[in-house]
Amino acid sequence: MRALSVFSAKGDEFVPPSSVDFVLPPIFENIPFITKPILLVLLSVLLVSLFFSLSARKAAVVPSKFQFAGELVYGFVRKDLGQEILGHDFKRFMPYLFSLFTFILTNNIFGIVPFLQFPSFSRISFAYVLGIITFGVFHYVGIRKQGIKKYVKDIMFMPGVPKPVYILLTPIEIATFLVVRPLTLSLRLFANMFAGHLLLMIFILGGEHLLQGAIAMKAVGFFAFGMGIALTFFEFLVQCLQAYIFTLLTALYIAGGLADEH
Amino acid sequence: MSKRSDESAIWTILGYLLSGLLFWGGVGYFADRFFNTSYLTLVGILMGMGGGLYLVWLRFGR
Amino acid sequence: MTGTLNLVGYGLAAIGPGLAVGMIFAAYINGVARQPEARSVLQPIAFLGFAMAEALALFGLVLAFVL
Numbered sequence: 001m002r003a004l005s006v007f008s009a010k011g012d013e014f015v016p017p018s019s020v021d022f023v024l025p026p027i028f029e030n031i032p033f034i035t036k037p038i039l040l041v042l043l044s045v046l047l048v049s050l051f052f053s054l055s056a057r058k059a060a061v062v063p064s065k066f067q068f069a070g071e072l073v074y075g076f077v078r079k080d081l082g083q084e085i086l087g088h089d090f091k092r093f094m095p096y097l098f099s100l101f102t103f104i105l106t107n108n109i110f111g112i113v114p115f116l117q118f119p120s121f122s123r124i125s126f127a128y129v130l131g132i133i134t135f136g137v138f139h140y141v142g143i144r145k146q147g148i149k150k151y152v153k154d155i156m157f158m159p160g161v162p163k164p165v166y167i168l169l170t171p172i173e174i175a176t177f178l179v180v181r182p183l184t185l186s187l188r189l190f191a192n193m194f195a196g197h198l199l200l201m202i203f204i205l206g207g208e209h210l211l212q213g214a215i216a217m218k219a220v221g222f223f224a225f226g227m228g229i230a231l232t233f234f235e236f237l238v239q240c241l242q243a244y245i246f247t248l249l250t251a252l253y254i255a256g257g258l259a260d261e262h
Numbered sequence: 263m264s265k266r267s268d269e270s271a272i273w274t275i276l277g278y279l280l281s282g283l284l285f286w287g288g289v290g291y292f293a294d295r296f297f298n299t300s301y302l303t304l305v306g307i308l309m310g311m312g313g314g315l316y317l318v319w320l321r322f323g324r
Numbered sequence: 325m326t327g328t329l330n331l332v333g334y335g336l337a338a339i340g341p342g343l344a345v346g347m348i349f350a351a352y353i354n355g356v357a358r359q360p361e362a363r364s365v366l367q368p369i370a371f372l373g374f375a376m377a378e379a380l381a382l383f384g385l386v387l388a389f390v391l
Binding site: 165171248249 | 269270273274276277278280281282284285286309310312313314316317320321324
């Protein structure tokens, strides 16, 4: 209790981080759209393209370490997300799947890289754009493969149901395919990044604040800092997993469009 | 399908339930506001959930 | 502190379905691991059970906003 009173006597009360902390001010005063997330996305594009073009430029039969690292990532996406899910026709979609995976992964990992420390996908508009692109791709593939009439009919009418029930079911099917699928895809990515960043902010900022307090506070502060470090590793896991899940579901949706049966 | 079909099935189930609730619940909600009643939202939610569960049964349960 | 008790209620209501989903998939994995050829029999049951449990969680979510 005494510690607490000393604490509040200082007059600097702890302000817990909230969603306001995600709205970053523009870097240059007079250009409103250049903010940190935009720059991070551009940096990630640069990094990914540079890394993979360099690692593939001097491709040799006996790979250098650099080439090996590039091929490891590509091989993972190709085998685990391409071949296994899309079957024999997977090569057409590899450029999209691979760039999606590396782009999301790089942007997510920016969340724990020192000095950058902001996952771009905790701004929801970036996640929406990726969701919309995937939405376009898997519907386009489905329509090209089956023809627009059959594709729409397959979506709207589940076989083996008495006719009046379609009034109940058809709106649900349309809502699932046109709204909920891309929405959940982008919301899952956004929510994980947002919550993870918020969690790290709470533990690290709160720990720092506690360390400046009285002696009993300092002990708790150490604990909070330790949790912050442990959660940073946990966040790394979540970030990799989210990039993987986004790409996996994209591949699965494309496979659903390619498959003849519903 | 591949052995990964489980993962997409789970998200598809969630999507069906969610969109059933949102669509028919939304219809019920606006019907409530239109007719100045208060029970249509509940009817809409139950109907949407029933439809969603029925779709899941049609697609995965048979 | 401001907020609504609905959200606390939803948090409590989500415990049950969370446990249920975990138990359903634990049983499903157990079954498939012991007898891989039973997969096609177990899969619809597991998915229907998952749908039922998830339906309760979504009910809670909607009612937290509507009520």
